[in-house]
Each structure stands twice: as structure tokens, then as C-alpha cells.
Amino acid sequence: ILSDLPELPLAESFALTEAYNLDTFPEKVNLGQGVYRDEECQSWVLPSVRSAEEFLHQQHLNHEYLPIPGAAPFIKEAQNLVFGPQLAQKENIRSVQTVAGTGANHLAALFCARYLRPKNVFISDPTWDNHQLIWETAGPGIERKLYPYYDPSTRSLHFDGMTAELENSAEENDVVILHACAHNPTGIDPTQTQWKKIAEIVAKKRLFVVFDSAYQGFASGDPDADAWAIRYFYSTFFGDASLSTSAIPAGMIVCQSFSKNFGLYGERIGALHLITPPSVSPWGAYTHLVRLIRSEISCPSLFGARCVHTILTDLDLRSKWIEDVKTMASRIQSVRTSLKSELENIGAQGDWDYIERQIGMFSYTGLSKIQVHRLKQVHHIYMLENGRMSLSGLNGNNVAYVARAIKDVVDR
Ligand code: PMP
Known part of the structure; x- marks a missing residue:
């Protein structure tokens, strides 16, 4: 063969x-x-990254293995950046370090293929070309379906086509991939009103949401504004544990990349955040993610995690970084x-x-x-x-x- x-x-x-x-x-x-x-x-x-590199260099750090899920101090900051300090560190958000955004998408697909077992994954048409390949490789039994996203006649979001496809063709437990901001390749994002409608459909149909967040901060220069959709989905459906399982999505994953917003392309630094509904044990699901990481990469790499953590926890460097994304x-x-x-x-x-x-x-x-x-x-x-x-x-x-x-x- x-x-x-x-x-x-x-x-x-x-x-x-x-x-x-x-x-x-x-x-x-x-x-x-x-x-x-x-x-x-x-x-x-980025000047903030250059300063962090110089600081790290002076620390004479070692090159030991990280734990399998990654560097805990980095993961905490990655969570804070996506969810904001008010929502982060919640019991139902479990996070791991990944090999950049691609690794997060791949791990998400692997996890869903093994443990969620959806019939279909809905991918925007068009999308980042690697979504197709990742789901083909990691979830061979899952049918990849396209939902309309771009309307060439108006050069805008094909909102009716997108919502109709999800309403009519998606089944409970199916995965839908949503770009958190700065949709690749169209550069067109839903408005807040449209996001709310998408959220309603996703909850009503009990879909599993995979948010792909590769441009937080890079899109608008404001990392909080660029995380709006993710935070809206989280606080609406998962922030209140008393919501009935039948009224919320089947679960959610956020794939976070630090390639563009920190300019750390070749360092391959990212994170995956898994949000579980009340019927699922967050810790149980997390241990399965950890097992998948062990088989794939054993444990992730050090430098990018150190760099991002240094920037996000130092007040001066953090404001320098905000200047950089702006x-x-x-x-x-x-x-x-x-x-x-x-x-x-x-x-x-x-x-x-x-x-x-x-x-x-x-x-x-x-x-x-x-x-x-x-x-x-x-x-x-x-x-x-x-x-x-x-x-x-x-x-x-x-x-x-x-x-x-x-x-x-x-x-x-
Ligand atoms: N998702 C999207 C939508 C992207 O545009 C990219 C980068 N092109 C990624 C994920 C992954 O980027 P990386 O693996 O370099 O972090």
C-alpha cells in the first residue's frame, strides 16, 4: 500500500x-x-516579547520537562485572557497547554471523536483550510459539513444561510466550529445580536461548540472586545450551574493561539479550554484530555509558555503588550x-x-x-x-x- x-x-x-x-x-x-x-x-x-526574552535569559532557567497538561502558571493566565478574571478559574473550565492553535484544534477534534462521538462537525464555508484536514485526520468517522458563512453578492455574513443550516441539519451532540473573532479568511464577524441568535440555536439544538480563537487582541487591539462572543456563550450557558442541561449546549471548547497576538509563531504556544455541562465531571473529562496529550506529545514545550506568562503577569510588560497589539x-x-x-x-x-x-x-x-x-x-x-x-x-x-x-x- x-x-x-x-x-x-x-x-x-x-x-x-x-x-x-x-x-x-x-x-x-x-x-x-x-x-x-x-x-x-x-x-x-513584539517589544513586550523582546523584553520578556531578555528577562527570561537573565533567570538562567533549566530545561526540565513540564507536567503533561503544561505549565500551570501559564494556563491560569491563558484562562484569564480568554474569559476575563471574573469568569476564569471556574470549576467547569479545565485547561491544558497545547502546541499552538493548531494543536488545540487537533486535540479538540481528537477529544470529540473519542468521547463525544458526534455524527457531524459543522465548519464554516469558507474557513481556515486546516480545519478540514484536522477533522479528517483526528475524526475520520465524523462527517464534515459546511455551513454557509459568506455571501458574495453582499460581501457580508450569510447569516440566514448559516442559521438555517444549523437549524435544519445539525443534530444533538454535533460539533460546530465558530471563529471567535477576525474570521479567517473572510474578516467578517457576526454582530453581537447575531452572536446571540447563534447561541440560541446552538443551545436549543444542544450542539457542542468549538471556538477557534487565533486573533484575540490582534483583531481590534482590545483583547476583551475580541473575546466577547466566547464570554457571552460561557456566561449565558455555563456560568450558572442551575440552568437545566436541556437549555444549554452539549459543551464547549476554546482553542487559543498565541501565534499572532504575541508574534510567537514558531514557538508553537496555545491552550485548550474545555467547558463541561453540569451532567459531566470536569475533572473526569480533563483526565481524558491529559491522557490524549501524553500519547501525542507527552508534555508541551517551555519557552512560549514562559514568555506569555511573564508578559501577562508583569504590569509594565502587560501594558507594553497591549500597545503592541494596538x-x-x-x-x-x-x-x-x-x-x-x-x-x-x-x-x-x-x-x-x-x-x-x-x-x-x-x-x-x-x-x-x-x-x-x-x-x-x-x-x-x-x-x-x-x-x-x-x-x-x-x-x-x-x-x-x-x-x-x-x-x-x-x-x-
Ligand atoms: N485557527 C485559525 C482560524 C487560524 O487562522 C490559525 C492560524 N492561521 C490557527 C487556528 C492556528 O495557528 P497556530 O497553530 O499557528 O497557532
Whole structure:
């Protein structure tokens, strides 16, 4: 059987980076991979992270194993960041350290596949491409269903399609994956009123919610605002133990990544928070998570946990970090404004307002595969085939070039 294995393509965003690196054209632009770049389009170590690194270096720390669920002081701070100090540290929230957001999503899928055993997992259409692969790998018996998310005619959330699909097709115990903020790739989030309606459906149908939180703080510059939906779901359904099990979701997991909001991409630091309904023993469920971790990675890695913990527990570093996320969020916002005005100024066909309405790392441009291909072949501009553009690759020097190239591909 091994001899029949076909060669598979590399994941698209990684393949784009490789192709971009090989391209010798001087004006090339990388709008592929979702990584923050500064105004010079260079990798940016957050000043708060740099200070934490220096502090940690001076401590002459050892390199012993962490416990299987991870570093307890880090996990406590990770909980505080997601849930806020009022809701965190509750009996029904059990948390573990993970190998970044991907590891959290993978562990969530593994845990659900083994112990929840849903018939279906509902994934937004479109979504971060790894959701499909993760659930295919970790939950092979679970059917992956797409719920409508994006309406190309209005370039906004396909709210009616999303809610109708969950209302009509989801069954009790099914999993629904929701992006906590800065939806990847569309950059479109539900409003608070829409989140409340989604919460109602999820509770009524007794679904299991997996919140994927990869951009807390990065999206708006305010980590509390970006955690609103998660905190709303938690306090509405799980904050009050007297609520009847029939009125709440089957459970909830939050997959938390520190890759973008701390710029710790390669350190692979994240957390998984499991919220159990009153009918389930939080401690029992937690021990099963721990067992899965033992079989997968034995125990997680040290550096990212130390770094995040140092920043979140030191008042000065924490406020420095808040400045850092604001710097990233506001640079992306200003890039949105300049791209939109460049396109308008040169008279590129179309309504470009949506670029400013979307939030987070990406703009979902609606460009076709053919147009994306031409951007790459003719203009050396690299972005995903589905039209997703990572805005951090733009700056004052290249935005006019990119706008002219977009005009070329949309006007023909
Ligand atoms: N979920 C979403 C929606 C993402 O966009 C990403 C990063 N692209 C992740 C999870 C995982 O990121 P990481 O594993 O690098 O923390």
C-alpha cells in the first residue's frame, strides 16, 4: 500500500512562501501566509516579547520537562485572557497547554471523536483550510459539513444561510466550529445580536461548540472586545450551574493561539479550554484530555509558555503588550484604508468599501482563481487561490503597485 501513495502538494500558504522566496523579481509582494509584518514588510518581534526574552535569559532557567497538561502558571493566565478574571478559574473550565492553535484544534477534534462521538462537525464555508484536514485526520468517522458563512453578492455574513443550516441539519451532540473573532479568511464577524441568535440555536439544538480563537487582541487591539462572543456563550450557558442541561449546549471548547497576538509563531504556544455541562465531571473529562496529550506529545514545550506568562503577569510588560497589539491592529487598519483609496483613485472597477469593513489579518477580495493566478504570473504578487489577501504584506512602498495590479486583473 505504501508504494501506491501519491505525492501530495504542500499546504497552499507554505507553498506560496516557498515560491515567493525563490522569486527574484524586485517588486514581488507576499500577501500569502498569515504572519504580521511591520511597515518595512519585515518580521516583527513584539517589544513586550523582546523584553520578556531578555528577562527570561537573565533567570538562567533549566530545561526540565513540564507536567503533561503544561505549565500551570501559564494556563491560569491563558484562562484569564480568554474569559476575563471574573469568569476564569471556574470549576467547569479545565485547561491544558497545547502546541499552538493548531494543536488545540487537533486535540479538540481528537477529544470529540473519542468521547463525544458526534455524527457531524459543522465548519464554516469558507474557513481556515486546516480545519478540514484536522477533522479528517483526528475524526475520520465524523462527517464534515459546511455551513454557509459568506455571501458574495453582499460581501457580508450569510447569516440566514448559516442559521438555517444549523437549524435544519445539525443534530444533538454535533460539533460546530465558530471563529471567535477576525474570521479567517473572510474578516467578517457576526454582530453581537447575531452572536446571540447563534447561541440560541446552538443551545436549543444542544450542539457542542468549538471556538477557534487565533486573533484575540490582534483583531481590534482590545483583547476583551475580541473575546466577547466566547464570554457571552460561557456566561449565558455555563456560568450558572442551575440552568437545566436541556437549555444549554452539549459543551464547549476554546482553542487559543498565541501565534499572532504575541508574534510567537514558531514557538508553537496555545491552550485548550474545555467547558463541561453540569451532567459531566470536569475533572473526569480533563483526565481524558491529559491522557490524549501524553500519547501525542507527552508534555508541551517551555519557552512560549514562559514568555506569555511573564508578559501577562508583569504590569509594565502587560501594558507594553497591549500597545503592541494596538500597533499591529492599527497598522493593518491603515493598510486597509490606503489600499481602498488607491483602488478608488486609479478607478479600478468595483466597490472597494468592503476592504475597510473587514477585520483582522486578511481581506477576502472576491478575486477569482484566474485573477489570482495572473497577479502571481504577471505581477509577482502572491496570495491564496480563494482570493484571501494577507494585508500585512502591504506597506506605503508597495500599495500603489498592488492596487495597479489589481486594477489590471479586474478590468480585463
Ligand atoms: N485557527 C485559525 C482560524 C487560524 O487562522 C490559525 C492560524 N492561521 C490557527 C487556528 C492556528 O495557528 P497556530 O497553530 O499557528 O497557532
